[in-house]
Amino acid sequence: MNKIIIHGGFFSESDQSKEVKIAKQNSLKETAKLAFDYLENHTALETVSYAVSLLENDELYNAGTGSQIQSDGVIRMSASLMDGDSQKFSGVINIENIKNPIFVAQNLMSVEDRVLGGVGAKKYATESGFKDYSTETPQRRKEYLSKVESLRKGTVGCVALDQNGKLAAATSTGGKGFEIPGRISDSATVAGNFANEFCAVSCTGVGEDIVSNATATKIVTRVSDGFKIEEAFRKTFTELAKIDGFAGAIAIDSKGNIFHQDSFPTMVFASFDGENFEVFD
Ligand code: ASP
Secondary structure, three states: OOEEEEEEOOOOOOOHHHHHHHHHHHHHHHHHHHHHHHHHHHHHHHHHHHHHHHHHHOOOOOOOOOOOOOOOOOOOEEEEEEEOOOOOOEEEEEOOOOOOOOHHHHHHHOOOOEEHHHHHHHHHHHHHHOOOOOOOHHHHHHHOOOOOOEEOOOOOOOOEEEEOOOOEEEEOOOOOOOOOOOOHHHHHHHOEEEEOOOEEEEEEOHHHHHHOOOHHHHHHHHOOOOOOOOHHHHHHHHHHHHHOOOOOOOEOOOOEEEEEEOOOOEEEEEEEEOOOOOOOO
């Protein structure tokens, strides 16, 4: 029962054109299809890394190439991976100059120290054979120089269910832009990316809100405790609203139900189950 859902963060009508919206719809649809094809011969865990790497390579999104720039002019990226089957979580926090942070997280899955940050993460990546790569684009430098607050633009994530009934989630981000160096994103925490045998979730939005609400963890725990996936989302997003939180999340449960919700209806996402596509409008 192969299932895929991906997200590309939030689309902001105010500062992006119609062309960008169409480009995101097309790219998400294409990536969902590529990921679904990949899932035919790979595990959910391998597939979520693959799908997120495709989105990291796409300049449209705030992850990998096209990541936002922090207040000191430097790009620091975070990515994580969670295997629902083994319930192992791996990730990198604030890594610099790596093309695909999600692949470093994937590498760490088999290492004892599975979450690395900053210089240590970069050193580990270099020693593991990852080449130096600048993920800066002219567009992001322009935004940085004109101090365009570009919150809510494009963190990426993927959740997959494979034919053996295994779930996995992956999330990758360039952060919220203009942050204080050292700020920790939710994307490489269990609040932003979490999975077990019952459910897998990837989030986007304001990292501080996602962490305060323990969003991904709560949804997964509620489904594990018997909530229907839509009920688990409803309760978790009601709690998010109480703290005036801004977030969106995508999920799949072990029965193959795909679900998404956002606190503000502009999360960009696409899902594919082999027959039907659902793409954000
Ligand atoms: N969640 C990311 C962060 O706060 C940003 C985003 O999803 O747009 O780092």
